[in-house]
Amino acid sequence: MKIFLDSIGCRLNQAEIERMAQQFRTAGHKIVGAAEDADLAVVNTCTVTSAAAADSRKVIRRAKNAGIDEIIATGCWVTMEPEKAAELSNRVVLNDEKENLVSDFLNIPSETFDLEPLERIPLPGLRSRTRAFIKVQDGCDNECTFCITTLARGEGHSRSIDEILADVRSALDGGAKEIVLTGVHLGSWGQNFRHAPDLKLPLSELIKSILEQTTAPRLRLSSLEPWDLEPDLFELWRDPRLMQHLHLPLQSGSDSVLRRMRRNTTRDEFRALVAAARAVLPYVAITTDIIAGFPGETEEEFAETLEFVQEINFAGGHIFTYSPREDTPAARMKGQLDKQTRKARNATLRDAFAEMESRYRKIFVGKTMFVLWESSQNTEESGWQMSGLTGNYLRVHATASEPRWNQVDQVKLLKVEGDVIMGEII
Structure with a gap:
């Protein structure tokens, strides 16, 4: 059987789709790079913003228009709107069933994929991919008021070190030169093992295990919440195989907005964290996420955010125009800003980040x-x-x-x- 795989959204979605490709190949099927050549399509969807949800629907329709006989829709948008997803696809797989998507569809035991795991190779059409995204945990126990991902992904849970090491080695066997650890809440890894609820491990334990027990030439961490970083974590970056890039989502530079977002950090705490990182790693790239136009954001609060990001002097970042997501507390807040104001603030922040990025490159x-x-x-x-x-x-x-x-x-x-x-x- 020829299978086309597509993914919208975050690196975790990409990690999941790459693992599905490996499982289909282990079962003897072929992964193809064009929907027109496929008998089956699997689409891993996203719903972090309304635009991502729209993109998810578009990708499913595109697969349908390509004449594919069987379409499986899975992921966060599918989990939040399963009825709508069922109208566009033959089969709907919610996030809590996604781990067994391939084995359930092929009607074979999931243990099949643990016996003789094949190397993980780039998907057809993505030959430029030199990095392998490795899923180390799923779900999130934070309660950020703007985030629908916590609803779509459920409670946090971690994969074991042995499972992760097997995935890393498989990716290296497939030719990957860089391993990227990813998860919904990466920094919580080790705090919520389903197979051992009483076991608690710091993220540094996983990083050390990969550096010591694999030959990965380059290891990179994806997004880390500021409050999850252990005091001695930065010392690990003295190993040249660990890439000097920290993505620390701030979301706002105003303490009052951070409280409305229910973010577990403040300006002072974030400032101290960045100073600690730069004390050990002077040239580290610190990047972030900012939401422009959060409900109730005043001109003064926006000015605080602009001033703070310029003070921190980020190496780069992603600016998101606030998008109300149904069933989130932020969507019910008073003071929803009009689209024009949100877009204008986004543009102002983008200009500021462009200047900071340029300064960082010149160093x-x-x-x-x-x-x-x-x-x-x-x-x-x-x-x-x-x-x-x-x-x-x-x-x-x-x-x-x-x-x-x-x-x-x-x-x-x-x-x-x-x-x-x-x-x-x-």
């Missing part, structure tokens, strides 16, 4: 850094044009005499051009 001009090449394009005039990322998530372009996809090279960084740094392979 590294003249330095030599390791770059993992994610894509290569042959040009007759100047050879192969390479594009890749440094450990601290700087986009670098360089020319090579041969394709260097999925290779790590030392590169002299020469000059900034827009949102990339031009370099020369040494």
Whole structure:
């Protein structure tokens, strides 16, 4: 059987779809890169914003229009709106049933995939992917008032170290040069094992295990909530295999807005956290998420956010225009801002972040850094044009005499051009 897999939204969704691909291949089926070539499509949906939910519906319809006989819809949008999902697909699989999606569909024991696990390889159509996203936990016990993901994903629970190590080794066997640990609430890993409720482990234990027990050349953490970072965690980054990039979602730089969001941090606590990180890792890339136009956000509160992000001087970030999600407390709050105001504040924040990102890039001009090449394009005039990322998530372009996809090279960084740094392979 030929199977087409697609994913909308976060890295966790991508990790799940890659694992499904591995399981289908273990059972003897072929993964294809075009919906038109498939007998079955599996779409892993998202509902973090109204736009993500709309994209999810669009992808399912696109698979349907391609003439695929069987479509399985799963993920967060499906879990929150199963009736609507059922109108677009042949089968609906909610998040709490997703772990066994492949075994249930194929009617084989889930243990089948544990006997002789195949290497995890990039999905067809994603040959530029050099990173493997590894799911280490699911669910979230935080109560952020704007977030629908906690409703869609349920309570937090962690995968065991042995399961994760097996996944990491499988990805390395498939050629991945970088391992990215991901989860809904990554920082809570180790606090909620279903198989051992009384066992409590810090995230650092998992990181150390991967560094000590695998040959992963590069290890990266995805998003970490500010309140989850242990005091000594930054010391782990002295290992050069752990990438110097911290994504710490702030969401707002105003204490009063943070309280309405039910975020477990304050401006002062976040400021101290960043200072602690930079004391150990002076050039670490600290990126964040900000919500523009949260309900009730006054001009003064927005000004506090703008001032605070400029003070922190982030290396980059994602700016989200607030999108009310049904059944969340924030959607019922008074003071919902009009779309024009929300978009205007988003634009202002984007401009501020563009300036900060540019300043951060310029720090590294003249330095030599390791770059993992994610894509290569042959040009007759100047050879192969390479594009890749440094450990601290700087986009670098360089020319090579041969394709260097999925290779790590030392590169002299020469000059900034827009949102990339031009370099020369040494």
